[in-house]
Amino acid sequence: MKQTCKKCKSTQFWKLNDGRLKCKQCYNRFAPNKNLTKISRKLLKQIISEFVLEHSTNIILERVNISKYKLLKILTLLRIEMTKDIPEMFSGIVEVEMKHIWEDNGKIKD
Ligand SMILES: [Zn+2]
Numbered sequence: 001m002k003q004t005c006k007k008c009k010s011t012q013f014w015k016l017n018d019g020r021l022k023c024k025q026c027y028n029r030f031a032p033n034k035n036l037t038k039i040s041r042k043l044l045k046q047i048i049s050e051f052v053l054e055h056s057t058n059i060i061l062e063r064v065n066i067s068k069y070k071l072l073k074i075l076t077l078l079r080i081e082m083t084k085d086i087p088e089m090f091s092g093i094v095e096v097e098m099k100h101i102w103e104d105n106g107k108i109k110d
Contacts, residue, residue, distance in 0.1 A: 007028045008023065019031070043066065046063075047066070
């Protein structure tokens with residue numbers, strides 16, 4: 001299955017440092033399709049919500065109709081994607097807080 005942009009259906013991309021793709025047409029950024037294409041969106045959504053609730057693999061297996069091999073593979077991919085996102089999120093928060101501290105210090109000095 002060839003990778004296409006979800007927004008404009010373009011097939012030309014730049015590859016970003018974090019492994020995501022950036023569309024050359026509309027500059028949309030997204031994670032490339034890996035082996036997740038064989039699983040339905042509904043099922044994937046269900047797995048992600050179970051995973052976020054920190055349910056164990058066996059509990060997820062009972063609730064979702066999927067093979068253990070496939071589930072473990074998806075969970076590994078999810079973890080990789082999540083660790084990629086977290087540092088960006090934190091750096092955003094830290095920057096905001098640092099700015100506040102800076103402004104507060106400035107007020108005290110005045
Ligand atoms: Zn696009």
